Amino acid sequence: MQTTIVKWGNSQGIRLPKLLLDSVNLSYNDEVDIIVENNSLIMKKAEKRNPYKTIQERFKDFNGEYEPIEINWGTPVGEEIW
Numbered sequence: 001m002q003t004t005i006v007k008w009g010n011s012q013g014i015r016l017p018k019l020l021l022d023s024v025n026l027s028y029n030d031e032v033d034i035i036v037e038n039n040s041l042i043m044k045k046a047e048k049r050n051p052y053k054t055i056q057e058r059f060k061d062f063n064g065e066y067e068p069i070e071i072n073w074g075t076p077v078g079e080e081i082w
Helices: 018-023
Strands: 006-008 011-013 032-037 040-045
Touching: none
Parallel strands: none
Antiparallel strands: 006 011, 032 040
């Protein structure tokens, strides 16, 4: 199958026929990974990513020590209450 690279705003793009997308189980708005390998582009469906991290993932680099610091936010510029 052959297609043409076309201008798409400030980028370039290609249109993929629905038949081709159906054959690899891709559809509108699916996320894909594109890999450059041996002077070729390889496109495959991206693995689902969990947008939420577990508590263990969030604190994996935490060493157990915490020391609060005071931040100087500057002088009031409106009617803030301090």
